[in-house]
Amino acid sequence: MATELAPHTNTAAPATLSAAALEYAKASRSPATLAAYRRDFTHFTSWCRDRGESAIPATPEVVAEYLTDLAAEFKPSTIARRLAAVSVAHQSGGYDTPTRHPAVRAVNTGIRRTHGTAPKEAAALSIGEIRRMIARVDRNTLHGKRDVAIILAGFALAARPSELVAMEVVDITRSSEGLTVRVRHNKRDQEGRGAERVIVAGTDVETCPIIALGEWLAAAAIESGPVFRSVTRHGHVGDRALSTNSVTAVLKQRAAAADLDTTRLSGHSLRVSHVTTAAANGRPEREIAAQTLHAPGSLVLRRYIRHGSRFTENSAKHLGL
Secondary structure: OOOOOOOOOOOOOHHHOOHHHHHHHHOOOOHHHHHHHHHHHHHHHHHHHHOOOOOOOOOHHHHHHHHHHHHOOOOHHHHHHHHHHHHHHHHHOOOOOHHHOHHHHHHHHHHHHHHOOOOOOOOOOOHHHHHHHHHOOOOOOHHHHHHHHHHHHHHHHOOOHHHHHHOEHHHEEEEOOEEEEEEOOOOOOOOOOOEEEEEOOOOOOOOOHHHHHHHHHHHOOOOOOEOOEEEOOOOOEEEEEOOHHHHHHHHHHHHHHOOOOOOOOOOOHHHHHHHHHHHHOOOOHHHHHHHHOOOOOOHHHHHHHHHHOOOOOOHHHHOOO
């Protein structure tokens, strides 16, 4: 693309910065975020090229027409992401961003009002459903041991798929109270300062995440490197970490085997399940946030908490019916 996707902090174009300064500027955003911006901005530049318009700098009128075209085919969330990419590209190039122009904002607001829909949330699994899934797994196989460890550790840690696949053996510290797990990739920790979650022992050996994790690592002879890896049909354990899509596939396959509805399950379902289960058991928001690493007062977290406690904390219980 024509410009580096790095943050712009003054009116000078990035060309005036040293190579070292540029590298630091690019490092302010995660590689995944930068890759997403590049893909979205490539779409915009292609759209402009087909119409003989300039993508950098782009006029507010061009961006408004771009959004109008997108509205016929894409969801508001996709449009918002591509608009962000256009903004970042302009700022990185030292240009005023056209996305702040009143005309562009008006068009974007109109698209959301016209086509906006409630975000699809990952379905939560109850503790009973998780037990049912685990009970259907053959834990004498490597596949079974790994999948049980993924499900139970993911649920206990309130982990995102990206956090599970990034987990390495060196990140796990054992103590008399349980396990402490260093979180390598967390959305709120873009600067890599590090965050920790804990796993405590379960009351049932069949669903204890510490036991499940230990059985998998021992059976797979994993002493270093990624915790969750591929297993061939011949029982060979790979060297590389699973992909996030593989974690989602494991969850859906095990849910289907337990005759559960998988249509709304995603890799984030284990994380959501932790929140809703903890909320249903009366755990306070601060305690849940300490494990999920949500920001204080997170609206997303509170939405999940409300869902989990909708029966336990509801005026309908006290109507005298």
